[in-house]
Amino acid sequence: MAKFKVTETTHMSWTVADVDKALARFRDLWGFKVLAQIDGPADVCEVLTKVKDAPLKIGHMRTPDGHYVELIQYLGPRDKGRVRCRPCDTGAAHIALGVDDLDAAVAEAKTFGVELMNGVMELYDPGLEGVKACYLKDPDGIMIELIQWNRNGNPFHAM
């Protein structure tokens, strides 16, 4: 018998270089709502992560369908780096968003510096005909998958 249970997902979170720029991008491009911006003290950060000398600027957002995404800007330490990840590297993450017009979204994303990683995939499998998907990478290295469903919608919702 487990001594605890997971009750819900609190958020997905990414570390970004500039939280103000990243929040503006998620708000203006993807339509996320910015709920709060708060400062995280360096001592709390150290207790949680063992990373020293890192005060935080944190932004909380909600996706159009009610999930939560956190963006964190670490103001230190001096040797903080940048994850140069490919999707095949262990630890790489992405968020997948359903979109009503994938081609329009890809075109709009480009104007925000959010670039297509390769091509757009179209599915022809029975029941999934017409579904389109692509991977994008934004200026913070956050990978975003866009999926345009066909008239059957997201098959996982039916499970």
Place this chain on the structure above:
Amino acid sequence: MAGFRIVDTVHSAFTVADLDKTLALFRDFLGCEVLVQDKGTPDVVETLTGIRGAPCKLGFVRIPGGHMIEFIEYEGPNDRRDLKARPCDTGAAHIALAVDNLDGALAGARKAGLTLYNKVVDIEDEGMKGVRSAYFKAADGLTVELIQWNAGGDPFKKMPKKN
């Protein structure tokens, strides 16, 4: 006026080294539901990501409350690596899950394959007193934050729902 709109959040996703181990962690320890296991073909991976020679194994997990996570184990290319990102590195990601009893989770975490980054933080701020949180690293390098709210619950989920 944008020519499109986001209709839903389909999933969050992490690349892992050993899909079976990760699925066992999320199913047996974190109480999530494994919905589908599937295979990805190299041509699909290449179209989407530009990475060649990479068949992959996929697992879709539903977290209590309904959010979906996709875990992907790439079986190629040979030069794929382990990111070993620190939380301060731009592009690092984590997923935060709410639990009803953080001490209960701590008791079994190590055995389940989750190692504490450092320590539990107890929040003392006004209105947040009693909130506790801890960062864990899974064997696969995936970072999981577990949060125990106080009687007030998750403050963000009390905000007006309309975007």
